[in-house]
Amino acid sequence: MALDRFFRRRRPQQQPGTDVPDLWTQCPACKEGVYNRDLEAGAYVCPKCGHHIRLDAAQRVQVLLDEGSFTQLSGRVQPTDALNFQDTEAYTDRLRRAQKKTGRPDAILTGTGTILDVPVTLAVMDFAFSGGSMGSVVGEEIARAAEHAAAHGTPLIIVTASGGARMQESALSLMQMAKTTVALEGLTERGLPYVSLLTDPTTGGVTASFATIADVIVAEPGALIGFAGPRVIQQTIRQNLPEGFQRAEFLLEHGMVDAVVDRREQRAYLASLLGLLTRREVSA
Amino acid sequence: MALDRFFRRRRPQQQPGTDVPDLWTQCPACKEGVYNRDLEAGAYVCPKCGHHIRLDAAQRVQVLLDEGSFTQLSGRVQPTDALNFQDTEAYTDRLRRAQKKTGRPDAILTGTGTILDVPVTLAVMDFAFSGGSMGSVVGEEIARAAEHAAAHGTPLIIVTASGGARMQESALSLMQMAKTTVALEGLTERGLPYVSLLTDPTTGGVTASFATIADVIVAEPGALIGFAGPRVIQQTIRQNLPEGFQRAEFLLEHGMVDAVVDRREQRAYLASLLGLLTRREVSA
Amino acid sequence: MTAPIDTLKELEARVRDLEVTAQKTGQNLDAALNPLRAEVDRLRAAQPKAAPTRWERVQLARAQGRPTALDYVDRLCTEFTELHGDRRYGDDPALIGGPARWQGVPVMLLLQQKGRDTKSKIKRRFGSANPEGYRKAVRLMDLADKFGLPVVALVDTQGAYPGLEAEERGQGWAIAESIRRMLNLRVPVVNVVIGEGGSGGALAIGVGNRVLIQENAWYSVISPEGAASIIWKDASKAPLAAEALRLTAPDLLKLGIVEEVIPEPAGGAHQNADEAARAVGEAVTRHLRELAAQDAATLKTDRAARFRRLGAYTETP
């Protein structure tokens, strides 16, 4: 579909809040055309079929936070090619390409803001940057966001979207699973809530570390969430996977997530939840 | 089988260490005749088929503890008929009958002793007393044994054998599930190990309280262990239960017990385990 | 001579039969059931208001239309955010929970939910939880402890689910762990038996600082039918067993097992859910307010002491 391709090509250049030049977009699920103005007003959920269109990090911030409340924290930490990784393309070139495409140093955007006036620290993974893969920068920025939240006494929300750990940093990226876990412990010690929002797709090392040790785990409708990817599993079991396997609703049924929440209701859900979980001091 | 019945009738009167007048016993599993002297020397495990013959509390003490090391703690707490329970027989008459049969106030025997020189506090349920049912006396004596272990710094071993809570004490017996749990917490606070040894049968309220919150859970081969009894489950699912369902080996396979240990190896197993788990002070 | 009370019993039996059929076959028989239920309600309202026998109270605790846990939550709570799953195996609809505001006070709710119509009753296994339910309860208690939320647990179950798979996944283990977790909480815990309090499955979320019970609820180590089956090999002797078991709210108050009996509207909670909810709401809020003054250590040690002393025995010198 030409328009579908066009939409995908256009999306990364769209900055939230700027005028969107193209008038309409084809929904990748139901293939219906939707006015861009309606999409943006409706949190990028297809008004025809409810499909949750993938967001880049800036769109996610726009959808979640009160308008104008965002103050960015991330941006100074830059990736390096510590292993001098030999690939079909140099890692440094891959990075430069992804940086140019997304306008960020790596697959993460963090900052502070409010949701219906509730102050939060927010970290958002950017799937548009190298499939949201977690390398040293993602790990470091998530750790800093957690430490910022602990230091400033705000809840932390992490929005995940990741194909897993970043191969080009090998064991260094693997270690980010531990690093993020260490940093999140500071929130537990201060009794501050940490909520993860799992979006399509969240797999691999992210699923096996910070994404799933949240106090409350929320998933977006239809999101693919798992540790091993569907193809690897299929190779292991040599049979087709059941319909809906590893989707958000499947995980809810299997007890793995607390709720599947429509993107249009996430602000209200999170504000109420964080209000309820804000620690009241247990005397002595 | 006449001998089988005779064996069952004789057993409660046999005192450990005294001469056993009858020469042999028929194994209830393989129906072979076994010399009583061999049975007693072999921890009442059938030397022909390995069947673990049910023990009363005194026999259990004899099998587990170093000879002559047992000092009894229980015996002063006596049951009462607080509900004036209306049954086909008065609860007080039932109690008197069971007391006469077993020579104890209720279905529990506790004390201290050593296993291969490791000092322990030991509580043993007596299935011969009203099917090892847990009423107020069992709960109180187990709580006191746990408190004794905590106060004297010894590990605690509880040997379970119980059809569940004692109906004739209704909600009072139900509350023993909580009472025993409270008392066991004192061991956790002092870093002392608590090992439960589940023997045939252990079901109902005992399984759903102190028996299964032990640091290490050991089961005897072939023991029936579960919360709901097999008949109740069969009524619910209206089909036959699989071979071996709720047996010790089944529970091991389902991750519920740490080990199934032959009675003849339990002393060595427990002494080694307790030696390893005895808390070394973590400095500061 | 057919007294009105016998017509009522007859109708109640038919309703029960139909519900069993619906459960067995998975068919929705509400169309047939609802008129019968309405007539049962009408007859019950018309009954004379003598103090009910123990067995009559058991029947009131099971009355068609008796408010379920969620009926109280609907009337007393705002912002109830149900949190799902044990993070290990599944999500149990028989035991649910999450944070909420109880008459304005932030709490963590634990609810045994029987279901309100035939379909949801079947889905929720009439409030009989699987191990997943108790493991979810433990997880929610962990959150309550971490965030300083008092726990309000509404007990309403005939018992834990006696299924083959429940045993495979450690029903006894799950209940024991839930009891231990609740006993160790550093936050206030108030329990209310709002209907049936059956055995370990009820106790699993019943070991709080204050245990309350509604006037016509029951709480026992075994159901009257179960006891009758054991004693007389005849479940229909349940009325006799109910007497023997001393399972009513006044009995339990006398035995020191509950702190307070919460009054119900005339004829039972199902006659006026709003009034029943007002009484439950008031009692829980009052106890929460009292407990709010206690520190974490006191809450835990007082709760432990409460259960450490329960039981009836004598002692020889």
Add this chain to the structure above:
Amino acid sequence: MTAPIDTLKELEARVRDLEVTAQKTGQNLDAALNPLRAEVDRLRAAQPKAAPTRWERVQLARAQGRPTALDYVDRLCTEFTELHGDRRYGDDPALIGGPARWQGVPVMLLLQQKGRDTKSKIKRRFGSANPEGYRKAVRLMDLADKFGLPVVALVDTQGAYPGLEAEERGQGWAIAESIRRMLNLRVPVVNVVIGEGGSGGALAIGVGNRVLIQENAWYSVISPEGAASIIWKDASKAPLAAEALRLTAPDLLKLGIVEEVIPEPAGGAHQNADEAARAVGEAVTRHLRELAAQDAATLKTDRAARFRRLGAYTETP
């Protein structure tokens, strides 16, 4: 011209094929395999001893007859009491553990166990754990913490098991919880990668105070075959991927990911299991002795700091 090394590679490939067949069909082919394995061993011993390439090290880490975790335990521990089960669902033979004396010192062992013959390899899924394995590990770590037992974890897995049921029961959740539990321990934790250290499945029991690795073991975010499949769509390019991934012991030491490389006998640990075990035993005992001097708070904060700082990045002002 067929050099000996090619004969070796050919034979190794045949052994692998037969093992795959044995796994698929469930047949025991040891009778056919063992002579082949012996010949492989002989040829390997005869190889020239130049410093192995990265890919050669990967092959040494997978060598037939390389000591498994239990081979080290047999040689270094007395009184190993294996404790079974996660108390929730099952017992995983791929990840086992329990208290033991490590050269006399009481410890809690966590072992990824691949299996020693075809049958046990299949039973243990070649050391690829299910969620139950990681949940058992968490339970054993709880016991270690409670009783002050240092944890010794031997890592040897290509990764967590990528099965359908493993996903259903929360493989990612179980690994994350295991990582968190180990990071929070108040006792010393020493990890040794004794063969393969594949991805999150290895890290799950790999986050201790001291991470050691044997000379020919590998540790990486992805297996060489996995990386080759992604980069070149061709798993046979694994030797290239192994180079790119910097997955050998010397690489990891340089990156600060491990504290120490434990030497292996000439030709690899499988050439002399006793000698390999002596080196592992000595190194672990030495680190345990050093850590014994630290208090609980220091052990936890030092461990946290160790992992907090890992990673490579620059920072703009």
